[in-house]
Amino acid sequence: MKERGKFIVFEGIDGAGKTTQINLLANYLREQGRAVYCTAEPTETVSGGLLRDALSGASRRTICEMAAMFVFDRINHNVNPVNGIQKMLGDGFDVICDRYYYSSLAYQGSGTDPEWVGNMNLNCPEIMRPDICIFLDLTPEQSMARINRGRATQEIYENEEKLTQVRNQFYRVFEDLKDRDNIQVVDAYRSVEEIHSDIVELVGR
Ligand code: TYD
Numbered sequence: 001m002k003e004r005g006k007f008i009v010f011e012g013i014d015g016a017g018k019t020t021q022i023n024l025l026a027n028y029l030r031e032q033g034r035a036v037y038c039t040a041e042p043t044e045t046v047s048g049g050l051l052r053d054a055l056s057g058a059s060r061r062t063i064c065e066m067a068a069m070f071v072f073d074r075i076n077h078n079v080n081p082v083n084g085i086q087k088m089l090g091d092g093f094d095v096i097c098d099r100y101y102y103s104s105l106a107y108q109g110s111g112t113d114p115e116w117v118g119n120m121n122l123n124c125p126e127i128m129r130p131d132i133c134i135f136l137d138l139t140p141e142q143s144m145a146r147i148n149r150g151r152a153t154q155e156i157y158e159n160e161e162k163l164t165q166v167r168n169q170f171y172r173v174f175e176d177l178k179d180r181d182n183i184q185v186v187d188a189y190r191s192v193e194e195i196h197s198d199i200v201e202l203v204g205r
Contacts, residue, residue, distance in 0.1 A: 002092035005035070007085065007128060008203060009100040011170070012136035013163050015146035016188045017195070021136060022096050024196045025203065029094055037088045039077070040098035047073040067108035071120045071127075074101060079126050086128060102133055102173055102183075110169040118176075133181060134199055135174070136188035140164045 008025070010018045026036045042048035042055075051069055054061040061069070078085050088095050101121040109117040121127055138146070140163035174183045184202045188195055 002090070005037075005089045005092050005094040006132070006203070007089055007130045008094065008096045009102070009130040009133045010096065010098055010136065011100070011102045011106075011133055012188060013138060013140065013143050013167050013170070015143040015150070016136035016138045017146075017192070018098055018136055020192060021134075021195060021199060022098055024192070025199055026096055028196070028200055029203075035091075035093045036096060037083070037093040038096045038098070039083075039085065039088075041074060041077060041100060041103070042070070043073050043077050045073070045076060045080075047076060063108055063111035067104060067112060067117050067120065070104045070108065071124065074104075074121070075124065075126045078128055089128075097130070100130060100133070101127060102135075102170065102177075105173040106166050106169040109173065110165055122180075129181060131182065132203060133183045134202060135170065135183060135185045136195070137167075137185050138188045140167060142189050 010022055012018050022038060026038050029036045042051035047069060050059075051066070051073060053059040054066055054069070076084070081087060085095050085097065104117055104121055105114065140160050143163050144160050174185070177183060186195060186198050186202070
């Protein structure tokens with residue numbers, strides 16, 4: 001039987017540079033001879049599409065609807081028999097996931113009953129716990145500066161007040177989960193290379 005891969009999650013407020021660091025880590029692991037599968041939430045499935053419509057403001061959803069839709073999307077992401085997280089890990093791939101339940105706890109948890117959002121995600125038998133969560137940390141001011149530089153459109157969660165709230169919520173979530181999950185906060189306001197080398201060290205532990 002193949003050795004199970006590592007399940008690595010990246011989180012961060014918008015503009016933290018997740019995409020760059022995910023690509024660098026994937027390349028690094030492949031150079032080490034590992035098979036790597038990169039994935040993201042919301043997913044590219046029908047449920048992910050519904051979520052993107054809600055995030056862009058194209059359709060209106062309540063926070064509870066959003067929280068439930070993210071859970072549904074996440075369950076399918078875990079158990080999909082073709083390329084689900086569990087299938088890929090079982091096939092020996094390291095799975096790198098751009099956002100996961102920490103985002104639900106931070107974004108939806110700050111707008112409705114956080115315990116309910118936590119229970120749905122953390123107590124669901126079909127939602128796996130990652131081996132490591134890497135949080136790329138930026139202050140909201142640093143994040144807004146990057147967002148404004150790089151993009152034409154802003155999603156509903158991208159304003160400074162909201163980013164402050166979400167970052168605080170991430171910190172609260174990490175405090176609550178510190179004995180349960182392996183969460184590593186990485187200062188993302190440094191050079192790409194410095195951040196990458198910290199991440200390589202953390203993943204290799
Ligand atoms: P997207 O632009 O797809 O990715 P990113 O901002 O990571 O580059 O946006 C995803 C948005 O979805 C982001 O604003 C956070 C939000 N989100 C939640 O609110 N809850 C969740 O559970 C997840 C996975 C994401």
